[in-house]
Amino acid sequence: MKTLLFALTFLLSGNVYSQSKLSAKEFKPLEVYHSEDLIIIQISDNAFLHTSYLQTNDFGNVPCNGMIVRNSNEVIVFDTPTNNKSAEVLINFIKEKLHCKINAIVPTHFHDDCLGGLASFHKLKIPSFGNFRTIELAKPNSIEVPQNGFNDSLKLSLGKTYAIVKYFGQGHTKDNVVGYFPKENILFGGCLIKELQATKGYLGDANVGEWSTTVEKVKQQYPNIKIVIPGHGEIGGKDLLDYTIKLFKYN
Numbered sequence: 001m002k003t004l005l006f007a008l009t010f011l012l013s014g015n016v017y018s019q020s021k022l023s024a025k026e027f028k029p030l031e032v033y034h035s036e037d038l039i040i041i042q043i044s045d046n047a048f049l050h051t052s053y054l055q056t057n058d059f060g061n062v063p064c065n066g067m068i069v070r071n072s073n074e075v076i077v078f079d080t081p082t083n084n085k086s087a088e089v090l091i092n093f094i095k096e097k098l099h100c101k102i103n104a105i106v107p108t109h110f111h112d113d114c115l116g117g118l119a120s121f122h123k124l125k126i127p128s129f130g131n132f133r134t135i136e137l138a139k140p141n142s143i144e145v146p147q148n149g150f151n152d153s154l155k156l157s158l159g160k161t162y163a164i165v166k167y168f169g170q171g172h173t174k175d176n177v178v179g180y181f182p183k184e185n186i187l188f189g190g191c192l193i194k195e196l197q198a199t200k201g202y203l204g205d206a207n208v209g210e211w212s213t214t215v216e217k218v219k220q221q222y223p224n225i226k227i228v229i230p231g232h233g234e235i236g237g238k239d240l241l242d243y244t245i246k247l248f249k250y251n
Contacts, residue, residue, distance in 0.1 A: 029235075033093055038086045040093060044184050046070040049229060050090055052081035054113050058202065064113035067188040067229050068094065069181040072159025075100045078179040078188045079108055079231075080117035087117025091124065102126045104156050106165055107146055108190035109176040110137040111205075113231065118144040129154060131167055133175035168192075168221070169214035170207035171248075172231070178218055185226040189218070194244045195233030211248035215241055 032048070033040035039051045048068040053061050066079035068090075075094055081087045094100050105128045107115035115138060121128060122144060130138070130146025138145040153166040164180045172191040179188035187193075192215065194201070200208075219225075219241045228240040 032097070033089075035089065037083075038081060038089050040068075040090070043227060043229075043235060044186060047181060047184055047186050047227070049235060050077075050081065052083070052086040052090075052117075054082040054116070056202075062113070063232060065188075065190075065229055065231055065233075065235075066114075067179060067181075067186070068098075069158060069163055069179075069184075069186070070098065070100055071161045071183065073100050074103050074157075074159045076103050076156055076158050076163050076179075077105045077121075078165075079114045079190060080105060080121065082113050082116040084117050084120045087120035090117075091120060091126075103158060104129055106130065106154075106156070106177075106179060107134060107138075108165075108179065108188070108192075108231075109173045110134045110142070111173070111191070112142075114190065115142060115144065115146070118142075118146070122147070129156070129165065131165075131175045131177050133167075134177070137173070137175055166221070168217040169210055171211040171214045172201075173205045174207065176214075180222055185222070185224045186229070187218070187222060187225050187227070188229045189231065189240070189244075191231030192218075192244070193228060193230040193240050194247060195230045196236060196240060196243050198230070198233055198243075198247075200247060201232070208248055212245045215244045215248075219245070 027044045030042045032042050041049045043049050050066045051063050054064050055061050105121040128146040129148045132149040135145050135149050156163050161183045167177045176192045229235050
């Protein structure tokens with residue numbers, strides 16, 4: 001797994017949970033948790049990549065990314081791990097190692113790699129937020145769906161700052177949204193964004209004709225992006241947006 005190999009290249013050093021003096025641009029990613037089912041990597045002063053795994057018929061055991069952003073001992077989580085067991089581990093890590101309160105969990109679309117562990121958050125009364133489209137699409141297939149809906153965008157308080165969730169249009173699914181952390185210019189693109197050299201992947205719920213246009217809107221909205229997290233695979237920069245646009249430009 002590319003993400004696993006990426007994670008294993010970094011060694012723990014010092015107190016990786018403290019807020020580093022390095023900027024997001026200079027920060028060297030650090031693996032802060034590793035098990036068979038879940039990997040957590042600190043990718044900036046206050047952002048973490050969490051990766052869990054989903055067994056699929058067509059693509060095998062797929063690594064699935066999510067993001068944690070932090071400010072003033074509060075966090076927002078984008079996408080749950082793929083199951084409740086891994087979600088519980090993630091929640092415990094945030095509480096016991098980061099010493100933070102979880103303000104919200106935000107599934108970025110209705111597939112299991114985004115909300116498969118939602119019940120674990122709800123069990124602890126952690127509020128969940130989803131695009132109204134996500135809630136409707138999830139209802140036929142999921143036991144748990146986001147509790148709070150929004151139309152096109154949502155601003156979530158996070159300590160002394162905030163994170164943004166926004167719908168730009170169809171792509172991987174009809175409901176896919178992205179998360180943005182302005183304080184460090186980090187975009188969680190979810191499955192709307194592909195890692196470099198990725199194939200088009202699962203297209204069963206996709207709008208291939210609109211995909212490039214949607215990503216172009218994301219790029220225009222956030223010109224200062226420094227880090228981009230795709231739904232699967234390795235993180236990068238704006239080049240991930242450009243790659244995704246090109247991949248679906250002529251379908």
